[in-house]
Amino acid sequence: MISINDLTFLIGSRALYDEANWHIKPGDRVGLIGANGTGKSTLLKIIVGEYAPTSGTVSMSKDLKIGYLNQDLLSYDSHLPILNVAMEAFERQNQLQKEIDELLKQMETDYSDDILQKLSNKQEEFSALDGYNIEYKTNEVLAGLGFSTEDQLRPLNTFSGGWRMRVMLAKILLQDPDILLLDEPTNHMDLPSIKWLETYLQSFEGAIVIVSHDRYFLDKIVNRIVESRKGKLTSYAGNYSFYLEEKALRSEIQRGEFKNQQAKIKQEERLIERFKAKASKAKMAQSRIKALDKLERVEDVDDDNPTVNFSFKFTKTSGRHVVRLENVTKSYPNVDILDNAEATIEKGDKIALIGANGKGKSTLLRIIAGTETFKGKVETGHNVTTTFFAQHQLESLHLDNSILEELQAFAPKHSDTELRSLLGCFLFTGDDVFKKIRVLSGGEKSRVALAKSLTTDSNFLILDEPTNHLDIQSVNILIQALQQYEGTFISVSHDRYFLDSVANKIWFIEEEKIKEYPGTYAEFEVWNSKRVIPPSKSIPVVPTKKEEKKPVNTNADNKQQLKKLNQDLSKLESLIEELEKAIKEKEAEMADPEIFNNQDKLSLINNAYISDKSALEKAQQDWETLAEEIMNLEA
Template identity: 55%
Template sequence: MIAITNLSYYLGDRALYDSASLHIKPKQKIGLIGLNGTGKSTLLRMINGEFQPDEGSISMSGDCTIGFLNQDLLSYQTDDSILSVAMQAFERQNELQAQIDKILHEMEHDYKDELVDRLARVQDEFDALDGYSVQSKAEAILEGLGFATSDLERPLRLFSGGWRMRVMLAKLLLQKPSLLMLDEPTNHLDLPSIQWVEKYVQSYEGAVIVVSHDRQFLDNTIDTTVEVSGGKLNYYAGNYSYYLEEKSLRNEIQKGAFENQQAKIRQTERFIERFKAKATKSKQVQSRVKALDRMEVIDQVVDEAAKVHFRFQFTTQPGRHVFQLEDASKAYGEKVILDAANVTMERGDKIALIGANGRGKSTVLRVVSGDEPIEGKRRLGHNVSFTFYAQHQLESLNVKHNLLEELKYANPNKTETELRTVLGCFLFSSDDVFKKIKVLSGGEKSRIALAKVLLSQANFLLLDEPTNHLDMQSVNILIQALQQYEGSYIVVSHDRYFVENIANKIWYIEDHQIKEYPGTYEEYEIWVAERGLESAVSENAVVSSAPPQKSKSAPEPAPSKPTKTFSNEDAQKRKKAQKRVDELENTINTLEIEKKDIEAQLASPDIYQDQQALSKVNQAYTDLKSRLDQATSEWEEAMMLVEEYAN
């Protein structure tokens, strides 16, 4: 569908891409990953035609259409309703609707056969394009992205940037381009909306390229990972978890090859140094010099999995109770956030506050910090000192300071060596520490602000969306830092991987109360699923009370169901059908592995140089897909038999 061949792109004298190649196939779901600044968004803009490569080419089939969701769309404003903006996706249907309205208006004054014929033709085309259902499709997607029905007629300009981005995403999804490019689509979505987009992308009929720092979103949506590194596009035939395993294996192989080559180079250089003055060895010396010159040097493996080696300490131990709310109520006019809510946080609690946008999570953090007045009682525990991190606090960084000065201001008792160690943990090394705050990117400012929070010696942290604008490496650093932190904290985040790795309790707001689940996020998801709620984070279903206390080692088992009695004949048939299901699942797994191997061959630019080999691989791919479809069909039939004999 799209072929990227020998692509090079330069920023000044630095090569973002150097002879990079990639083949994008129809229906492929690609996760484009890499450190900040490696050129992921630049590649999307080149595919979209906004930037031109300095060398190489990007070619695509004539029927290829592209939809591109990027952060620039945040600035778009209009007085049109969000439903109207989303329906701009149906350009031809809108034109036909306008023609129908015009003809009907003319017929009110002059009812003649010519108008009737025109109306019939236009209505036929409108019907063929499913024009009568486009509004319901737009409404369904907007509501899936979190908009209330009452919001659909409100002007776009009245919504914040994050909500405007959702409208633009809805418009793109309705257009159904053959290639959908999503640049950080989860940045402005809450958990229910993220899960809705996941399901949509999974079933999307076209190809998708996603740039995201949300590991779980990538794992749940992509079948291919492309890593931008060293100016190349490195292809991995699997999701993000597969990429991590495969890259580790490739790194081990590369490390061994690098060490072997270095040993050979040292041996060759010793030979040259020893015999370069001997006339009898001149031919051998010259031969080895030329061999060194011709040698394709293997790069040393760079470990990108940064580790935190710093102990974040505080001097004052808090009492048993860190924080309490008693009969706390908070409302903005008619919008009630809390109503006589009661909650207690104890020393050592590491809490993730989750849920849909608009439920009041950030408000609760401000209530805890004392920044929001409430009815009722708010109590901080004995010897509790807290600090608050939120995105708007990036503006409080002193732009005239360099990085060392900013951290020194946060904790004057630390030595320069200690501060450099902290900066190193947050990926600032060498002369980076002398950078001025004003020249930092949004992600770099976030890392500095987080470093200041952890240096504050507070024993209680309040963190509002701390992973926004952080790449995966930085998120991993923050996870390690919080895992080592010995105090207590409350974190608001929509990043499920992050929450799973840093929280030992889950808070959620329901019925205007703060309710607690005493376990990890994964256990919480299981607990919700077992009770038949629609999703682990959806708050549409009502639970009458908070979950019962349980051990943290495993989720509480679901209530047992009555045992059903089967006849011997049914039991035998069910056993036979289940055996067939197991056989077919093994077959499907084997075929899917073979399919990924062939797709990896098709992704290699080299194979397109040999038409005979390409034809052979294409035929193998077609045969394999046919076998896979047949096995899947048989598996579905077998599963239906299993279910039939079970009922």
């Protein structure tokens, strides 16, 4: 499929790749990993031809269709609705639609056989390419990535960078390429969208190469890991978890070979030293010297997993209650976030705040931090000292300070050795610590701000997306740091491995209330998959009256509730049957040549078809929810 042979790529005098080799085969699902700066994104750009290798070759078939998602796509701008932008994926269908429209216009004055034949040919090709369903397919993909029906009609340039990237991803997925090259596809995605993308990629039939720092995402998608390290590409069969085991085993073998070789080398050197001065043994000694020079040396294993070797220091211990929220209400125009919500953060809580984008996670963090207006009461407990890390905290960095000076001024209780060790964990090594803040990239500034937060004297940390811009090693460092932290924290993150490693409580916003699960993220996922989730406030297919909870649930109550639920289930089944019938009728109408040739009628039927399909999907979901509720009551 794609063959990389003896690839060398120089940046100045530094070899980012040095005679690296890699063969991507049909059906491969590869996680391309490595520390920041090892050339993962560069390699993808070499594959698509944006960069030329210094030497070596990248070969592939001419007709190979590549879908390439990268952070440069953030610069793409358009005044068109995102639905239209995503539909640009269907180049041939769009071209045919334009030609069909032109021919239909010509037919207003010209009924010649030539025009009719051309129109028939175009419509036949358009139908063969499933042109009448491209809008529906686009709706589906955009909805999966978190866009509501209303959002899909908004212009692309009204969305933030993270949401624009999702539109670009939708466009690439709709192109149905032979191979997907995805550079950090889950950046700026919420957990529901990540899970949707996992499901989509699991059913994708082509090859996939993913650069990602999300361990759980890689485990779900890939069947091979390729590690970019020291200018080489090393392949491991299996997902990321298998890679860790296999690499540990290879490292153990390599370490043993290194020790054995070093012992052999020392033995040879002692023999040479002993006999080189003797004339009778000089020839033998020279022969052994030459043999040593020719010996292919086994390298010692580098430690790729640095550990945190500094201690948190805060002078005050907080009281039992860190934060109390009482009757907190918050809304934006057309969006209700919280309504008389209540919650308590206790000393020692390690809370993961999860949920879809737009549910108010960051808003809730700002309310707790005291930087957001709201109705109600937030009470901070005795001796609580707070540090709030968010992306906007980058603005508080002092641009004229060096990285080390920034931490020294903020954390005078830590020694330079401790600070430099921490900065090394976040990829600032050697003279990097003397770089001025003003010359750093956004990602580098984020890592400085995060390192700064970890040196705080605070006993309560509020962390909003702390894993953004971190590679897997740096995420591991953050995990170690928070596991050692004896204070309290609440964090928003889409990195499930991070959440599962540090949290002992899960918070989520549902029905405008703050709800809590007392356990790890993995335990929450199991619990959440089994429960009946309250219906959304979006338009329900069949309105169901909310049952009030009663102190005692008698058999009579159960029977009454079962009767009501079964009636609702019957209504849904009738609705599903009607919708399925309506969809079949519309499919037949769209295939009718008379309607097929009438663009106005066709457009109306197609819109109704899409609406019915959406309603059918919602009805089927509601049926499953009700059926599960009935089974729980009957159990």
